[in-house]
Amino acid sequence: MDVHLVELADHPGATEPEPFAGPDHPMRRLTRATAFGGPWTDEDAARVQKIFDGLAPTWSADHVDPTKNAPIADALDRGGVPVDADWLEVGSGTGAGARIVAPSVGSLVCCDLSAEMLRHAPDLAPRVRADASTLPFSDRSFDVVLLVNMLLFPAEVDRVLRSEGAVVWVNTLGDQTPIHLPPSDVIDALPGVWTGMTAAAGTGFWLTARRAF
Numbered sequence: 001m002d003v004h005l006v007e008l009a010d011h012p013g014a015t016e017p018e019p020f021a022g023p024d025h026p027m028r029r030l031t032r033a034t035a036f037g038g039p040w041t042d043e044d045a046a047r048v049q050k051i052f053d054g055l056a057p058t059w060s061a062d063h064v065d066p067t068k069n070a071p072i073a074d075a076l077d078r079g080g081v082p083v084d085a086d087w088l089e090v091g092s093g094t095g096a097g098a099r100i101v102a103p104s105v106g107s108l109v110c111c112d113l114s115a116e117m118l119r120h121a122p123d124l125a126p127r128v129r130a131d132a133s134t135l136p137f138s139d140r141s142f143d144v145v146l147l148v149n150m151l152l153f154p155a156e157v158d159r160v161l162r163s164e165g166a167v168v169w170v171n172t173l174g175d176q177t178p179i180h181l182p183p184s185d186v187i188d189a190l191p192g193v194w195t196g197m198t199a200a201a202g203t204g205f206w207l208t209a210r211r212a213f
């Protein structure tokens with residue numbers, strides 16, 4: 001498919017991530033599989049939930065810092081997404097994304113599969129325990145869906161997003177993020193035709209994508 005993607009200049013201070021998770025990382029394979037229609041079973045959900053329940057107590061200390069936040073903040077600044085609007089963060093974890101966007105956006109709902117990750121998140125927005133493959137929200141209930149280092153379930157993102165809505169995809173370690181897809185693959189995986197804008201920031205990058213009409 002022809003992917004329409006505009007690359008903006010790097011954010012000041014953008015830098016290459018250290019080697020961390022290459023293409024053979026199991027999370028990388030799972031990320032690609034779920035994005036492109038592979039099965040997501042109850043066993044997958046239980047396994048992923050168990051991993052993140054175990055990581056929750058130390059996650060914020062290891063994953064909330066200005067370098068990792070840079071792509072989220074830069075997407076808000078330069079990504080052309082509606083800010084005074086209804087946002088949903090999927091895979092919100094311990095609130096790395098919420099800490100940045102909650103003070104600026106119109107409304108925010110956070111959801112995650114792991115009750116422990118949610119329990120360790122700050123009380124900045126309603127926190128809903130849910131599997132992103134079957135989100136408990138009505139069709140077209142949000143203007144923006146934010147995913148920071150989170151698996152992409154394209155049909156659900158498309159379903160809950162309003163027609164003029166935007167997807168914000170962030171990988172804080174760029175192509176070394178275990179849950180990684182490059183911007184062109186995110187656009188390709190979403191149902192229908194989308195256009196995107198992307199830039200490097202911190203050690204990662206952001207993509208904002210909108211439906212093409």
Ligand SMILES: C[S@@+](CC[C@H](N)C(=O)[O-])C[C@H]1O[C@@H](n2cnc3c(N)ncnc32)[C@H](O)[C@@H]1O
Binds near residue numbers: 063097131133147179
């Ligand atoms: C790599 S962590 C990222 C957390 C947070 N966004 C951050 O950047 O710190 C991935 C998060 O996605 C959640 N997650 C994984 N699969 C999920 C699913 N199917 N539905 C909802 N959340 C899921 C995990 O529980 C975990 O909190």
